[in-house]
Amino acid sequence: xxxxxxxxxxxxxxxxxxxxxxxxxxxxxxxxxxxxxxxxxxxxxxxxxxxxxxxxxxxxxxxxxxxxxxxxxxxxxxxxxxxxxxxxxxxxxxxxxxxxxxxxxxxxxxxxxxxxxxxxxxxxxxxxxxxxxxxxxxxxxxxxxxxxxxxxxxxxxxxxxxxxxxxxxxxxxxxxxxxxxxxxxxxxxxxxxxxxxxxxxxxxxxxxxxxxxxxxxxxxxxxxxxxxxxxxxxxxxxxxxxxxxxxxxxxxxxxxxxxxxxxxxxxxxxxxxxxxxxxxxxxxxxxxxxxxxxxxxxxxxxxxxxxxxxxxxxxxxxxxxxxxxxxxxxxxxxxxxxxxxxxxxxxxxxxxxxxxxxxxxxxxxxxxxxxxxxxxxxxxxxxxxxxxxxxxxxxxxxxxxxxxxxxxxxxxxxxxxxxxxxxxxxxxxxxxxxxxxxxxxxxxxxxxxxxxxxxxxxxxxxxxxxxxxxxxxxx
Numbered sequence: 001x002x003x004x005x006x007x008x009x010x011x012x013x014x015x016x017x018x019x020x021x022x023x024x025x026x027x028x029x030x031x032x033x034x035x036x037x038x039x040x041x042x043x044x045x046x047x048x049x050x051x052x053x054x055x056x057x058x059x060x061x062x063x064x065x066x067x068x069x070x071x072x073x074x075x076x077x078x079x080x081x082x083x084x085x086x087x088x089x090x091x092x093x094x095x096x097x098x099x100x101x102x103x104x105x106x107x108x109x110x111x112x113x114x115x116x117x118x119x120x121x122x123x124x125x126x127x128x129x130x131x132x133x134x135x136x137x138x139x140x141x142x143x144x145x146x147x148x149x150x151x152x153x154x155x156x157x158x159x160x161x162x163x164x165x166x167x168x169x170x171x172x173x174x175x176x177x178x179x180x181x182x183x184x185x186x187x188x189x190x191x192x193x194x195x196x197x198x199x200x201x202x203x204x205x206x207x208x209x210x211x212x213x214x215x216x217x218x219x220x221x222x223x224x225x226x227x228x229x230x231x232x233x234x235x236x237x238x239x240x241x242x243x244x245x246x247x248x249x250x251x252x253x254x255x256x257x258x259x260x261x262x263x264x265x266x267x268x269x270x271x272x273x274x275x276x277x278x279x280x281x282x283x284x285x286x287x288x289x290x291x292x293x294x295x296x297x298x299x300x301x302x303x304x305x306x307x308x309x310x311x312x313x314x315x316x317x318x319x320x321x322x323x324x325x326x327x328x329x330x331x332x333x334x335x336x337x338x339x340x341x342x343x344x345x346x347x348x349x350x351x352x353x354x355x356x357x358x359x360x361x362x363x364x365x366x367x368x369x370x371x372x373x374x375x376x377x378x379x380x381x382x383x384x385x386x387x388x389x390x391x392x393x394x395x396x397x398x399x400x401x402x403x404x405x406x407x408x409x410x411x412x413x414x415x416x417x418x419x420x421x422x423x424x425x426x427x428x429x430x431x432x433x434x435x436x437x438x439x440x441x442x443x444x445x446x447x448x449x450x451x452x453x454x455x456x457x458x459x460x461x462x463x464x465x466x467x468x469x470x471x472x473x474x475x
Contacts, residue, residue, distance in 0.1 A: 090370075091342040093375070094341045094371070097378045100378075105331050121211070121256060121262045122262075123211075128159040128160075130197075133152045161191055162272065163190075164189065167276075168185055168262065171281045172184075182214075182257055182259045188251070190250070190251050195242045198244050203240055203242055213257060213258040216254060220253055220254070221251070274309040274310075278320060279305075280302060284323070285321055337430065344426060354453070355449075374426075386430050390430055401415055421441075424438075425437075
């Protein structure tokens with residue numbers, strides 16, 4: 001597996017047993033510490049109350065106020081403990097989903113990158129090689145004297161191709177286990193060679209097969225209609241004679257499998273009278289390496305790319321055809337959302353607590369629905385647009401939230417809290433204008449709380465409060 005296709009480093013993941021054990025140990029220590037503090041505070045108040053039981057009435061009133069405050073604190077701690085109990089597993093669930101989604105995104109990116117920048121069939125332009133004798137000199141020591149020695153050595157030079165007429169037909173096979181695709185290339189090329197040298201007539205025509213093939217068949221080279229025989233294995237140099245001023249033509253043909261790209265490399269040569277026609281019998285296909293073809297023709301089933309270079313053109317990068325893929329956009333959006341989801345949950349719970357009475361059962365059910373919606377969003381976003389997925393999920397969330405209220409007024413309050421505290425913040429993290437959307441959600445929350453508590457424009461009637469209290473008691 002590619003190193004780029006790993007999860008987010010340092011992020012807790014519930015699929016890792018070691019992290020589960022560490023989390024359990026730390027949670028147990030924190031729980032014991034919290035219980036010890038609560039018990040210690042209660043014992044301290046009880047001891048003070050026992051020691052001052054015969055004191056002045058003012059002191060008894062003071063101790064009674066402490067006891068009442070401690071009782072209220074315990075009731076508040078019950079709700080706080082419930083929210084924390086729901087928040088901590090929710091955080092680990094979100095971190096695990098974020099890690100898994102990041103892994104899935106990176107694996108998808110690596111797969112697409114492999115299809116456009118990984119293995120390939122690369123055809124090198126053939127070379128016409130010849131040898132010449134070149135004089136050179138060097139100094140050596142003979143006895144006590146430095147002697148200059150003049151000798152000759154044989155060096156290789158290359159003759160530029162006078163013309164190249166190439167046609168390659170590409171078919172694609174995608175039903176290959178462990179591979180994105182494989183190309184089947186049917187290659188035919190005619191190369192024109194003109195001897196512009198005066199005293200050289202012995203040459204080698206070197207035409208190696210493409211790099212990266214897994215299967216090569218029907219490889220042959222012909223000179224003016226006569227097939228040239230390969231003498232040594234893995235030796236693709238063919239000697240020939242050509243008198244000064246004469247010209248000849250070589251044809252190279254083969255069928256190869258490999259891929260999932262096909263490119264042609266000039267190998268630093270100057271191209272003249274060059275023409276390459278690549279016919280991709282699959283869709284979608286596109287040209288590679290950013291070297292635009294002179295002509296593109298498509299009939300829906302195949303695409304023909306044509307490159308033409310007339311005189312003395314240097315092409316540095318290989319160019320050819322690859323299977324076009326849809327661009328991967330907006331990566332990292334869902335992992336970021338999942339990491340911020342616990343904070344959104346706390347925001348939503350705070351709005352609900354400040355807007356209508358909440359029972360333990362309602363808090364637990366609301367938290368379960370919230371994190372279940374995030375779980376659905378994580379997997380639904382893999383097949384459809386994330387904004388559309390959350391829009392559909394939000395309708396379900398609002399429909400279920402209506403049941404938090406015992407009356408129409410309480411249910412509308414729960415709906416407003418859910419829109420301002422959950423729907424808009426999550427939607428804001430899915431769209432490009434996240435800051436603006438989150439600001440609108442924060443403004444809506446502040447306006448709602450001000451209208452609810454300061455101005456009393458949307459306060460629950462006493463009858464609604466009694467119905468809500470009865471519903472909470474029943475729950």
